[in-house]
Amino acid sequence: MLSYSPLETQSFDAFLFDMDGTILDSSAASERVWGGWARDNGIPTPPYHGRRVEDTMADLRASGIDPERAAAEITERELADLDGVVPIPGALEFLTSLPGGKWAVVTSAPKELALRRIAAAGLPQPKAIIAAENVSRGKPKPDPFLAGAELLSVSPTRCLVFEDADAGIHAAEAAGASVVVITHTNSATLQNRPAVPDYLGLRALVVGASLAVERTQR
Numbered sequence: 001m002l003s004y005s006p007l008e009t010q011s012f013d014a015f016l017f018d019m020d021g022t023i024l025d026s027s028a029a030s031e032r033v034w035g036g037w038a039r040d041n042g043i044p045t046p047p048y049h050g051r052r053v054e055d056t057m058a059d060l061r062a063s064g065i066d067p068e069r070a071a072a073e074i075t076e077r078e079l080a081d082l083d084g085v086v087p088i089p090g091a092l093e094f095l096t097s098l099p100g101g102k103w104a105v106v107t108s109a110p111k112e113l114a115l116r117r118i119a120a121a122g123l124p125q126p127k128a129i130i131a132a133e134n135v136s137r138g139k140p141k142p143d144p145f146l147a148g149a150e151l152l153s154v155s156p157t158r159c160l161v162f163e164d165a166d167a168g169i170h171a172a173e174a175a176g177a178s179v180v181v182i183t184h185t186n187s188a189t190l191q192n193r194p195a196v197p198d199y200l201g202l203r204a205l206v207v208g209a210s211l212a213v214e215r216t217q218r
Contacts, residue, residue: 007180007194011210013158015098016148016177019107019114021049021164021185023091024121028084033077041065049187050165052108052138078113085120088184090199095124097204102211104128106148106161108138108168128152139167142175149175160213166190180213 020026030048038045043063048056053074057067095103104126107114111131118125128151135143142156149156161172161179164187172179181188181195188195196202205212 007160007178008212008214010160010178011207011212012160012178013102013154013210014149014152014160015103015162015204015211016106016145016159016172017095017103017162018050018164018168019105019109019117021187022088022162022168022182023095023105023123024085024087024117025185026085026117027185029078029081033074033081037070037074037077041070050108050139050167052132053110054132055108055138075110075113078109079116082116082120085117087121087123088182088198090202091121092123094199094202094204097206098211099206100127101152102206104130104148104152106130106144108132108144139165140170140174142171145172145175145177149177160211164188169193 017023034048035045046056046060054067054071057065057070061067105114109132111129111133114129114131115125130144130148130151132138135147137143145161146156149159157176159177161177162182163169163172163179164182164185166188169179169181169188169190179193181193183195184198201215203214203216205214
């Protein structure tokens with residue numbers, strides 16, 4: 001169900017995009033990696049989506065997991081498994097319609113993994129990216145989106161964030177940004193936010209130095 005009207009009347013200085021589940025779908029690879037790692041370690045698959053791997057692993061310390069070693073192992077497996085990483089429908093066209101200096105990727109993934117997944121999905125490489133290693137506190141803290149806005153030299157309150165996960169939505173709202181939820185992978189459980197299934201029904205508008213979005217007929 002499309003719910004987007006409140007944001008169609010607003011303009012923004014920049015767009016900030018989460019990566020996994022937002023501009024590309026890496027769920028098949030992630031499920032293989034995390035599921036396989038959990039089986040190898042005799043534990044249930046932890047809730048990992050939308051957060052930095054080191055933050056997820058820190059929560060497992062009580063289970064006898066070495067967080068640093070486990071995070072490195074997960075990252076190594078993810079770098080090696082790019083099978084089935086595909087763009088969210090319409091993301092390629094939407095991103096390529098934006099001026100290069102007006103958008104950034106703000107992801108909980110390490111930068112090397114982010115760049116590999118973006119390439120595997122056939123999406124344009126961002127000129128600006130905030131990745132896991134660029135902040136000391138990951139989502140749901142606001143730090144990643146604050147850093148993304150700073151990187152583009154804009155106020156976070158003048159940014160529109162595209163997100164798919166609860167942790168990222170909380171982070172964006174804590175940063176003071178507006179949020180639209182991409183529901184293609186059904187990751188978010190939070191309700192009452194503007195939401196669209198993908199980018200096929202959206203068009204970016206560039207008006208002077210400002211950006212806006214509008215719905216189009218699907």
